[in-house]
Amino acid sequence: MPRGAPFPPRPKAIATLLSSADYLPGCQTLLYSLRTHIALTPADYPPEIIVLVSSRASDAASGVYCDRIIRVEHISIKAMNPDEKNDNSSPRNALTWDENCDWTKLRVFELEGYDTILYIDPDCLVLKDVGHLLHIIDPNILPKENEKRVGLLAAAPDVIHPDKFNAGVMLLRPSSSVFNEMMSQLVRVPTFKHDSCNPNRELPISASKPNDSTFLNYFYPGWYSDMPSFSRLSFGYNAQPLMYKQPKYKDEAIDDISIIHFSSTPKLWEKNAVTSSCETNEEFESMWRTAYEKSQRYHADKLKKRRVGHIRQGQHAKPVSQLPTPPDRSKPKNVNSLVHRRYNELRKTGIEIKEAMSIARAEYGLDKIVDINPARAVGQMFGLN
Secondary structure, three states: OOOOOOOOOOOOEEEEEEOOHHHHHHHHHHHHHHHHHOOOOOOOOOOEEEEEEEOOOOOOOOOOOOOEEEEEOOOOOOOOOOOOOOOOOOOOOOOOOOOOOHHHHHHHHHOOOOOOEEEEOOOEEEOOOOHHHHHOOOOOOOHHHHHHOOEEEEEEEOOOOOOOEEEEEEEEEOOHHHHHHHHHHHHHOOOOOOOOOOOOOOOOHHHOOOOHHHHHHHHOOOOOOOOOHHHEOOHHHOEOHHHHHOHHHHOOOHHHOOEEEOOOOOOOOOOOOOOOHHHOOHHHHHHHHHHHHHHHHHHHHHHHHHHHHHHHHHHHOOOHHHOOOOOOOOOHHHHHHHHHHHHHHHHHOOOOHHHHHHHHHHHOOOOOOOOOOHHHHHHHHOOOO
């Protein structure tokens, strides 16, 4: 922390969305691949890895893979055919395409507790460290001007229309005002009318539907023409298998890819899934399946260590009569010093970071304090009010 700084800087984060339990295998594989490749220098505040869990999803999310789980309200929307009458008899938010639709990802734009967020769809696989994206800035303007930019900061081109961006990977600075403006404009979301395998063939109206990328390109029409050059990430940060079935892209070296985006359906983890022939890439699919298997072993090992930690904790737990008396909360530095000491004791028994902190806070009566502001929570750990 810089000398004289009153508070720790607002944290940066890498986020994804779990819209339903159906996407849990993809989400776990993404987060495992992310943790495998993320690289930090000693001077860095590590980015928080967070999962937005839709209110329509079950409690299947696991803290083994992330630092924080954030419950968010599901956003639903009904697509409207151009021939439909635009009247109040058919409200646009009455129905949703399915529970796995990506509209709820827009809620990442309202997480103002974070300075910068790198959002990655749960059907992606990380092949390289992408943490540096959290630090990209416009070199042509002053640092203070960079800080004023909110909303979308950067994204990679779409395969079919490279002058548009794909919302599967986005760098953004959250802003509640931007999010509220998005919600007010959802009623005008356009339809998406091209076949992903054959861009020259239009789909029938019944087969077309709006999606998050369509809307965000509508909301940010100047991404390609008006935003600074650093806002246009390379294809390698959102590489879709279809890209490598095209003659001019096929010779691209795989070393240039940082994130693979398996955007087609059905998803690789779905039982008896048969990938669309236009997007089949055995090399990419093999990478995903290998990462998935490793993530499952990692998950099992973590759960085993957690169980062992619980057993050890039970063997060495202090009797209730010896539990510390809650100190005076009017002296936050004293309280947090004791919590930190107890946290270290619990960590030595093998208990996971989040669980150890929860137990330590509970023992000193701090579990009743609800604080959803990450910056303030970090400040409390340093004894700051």
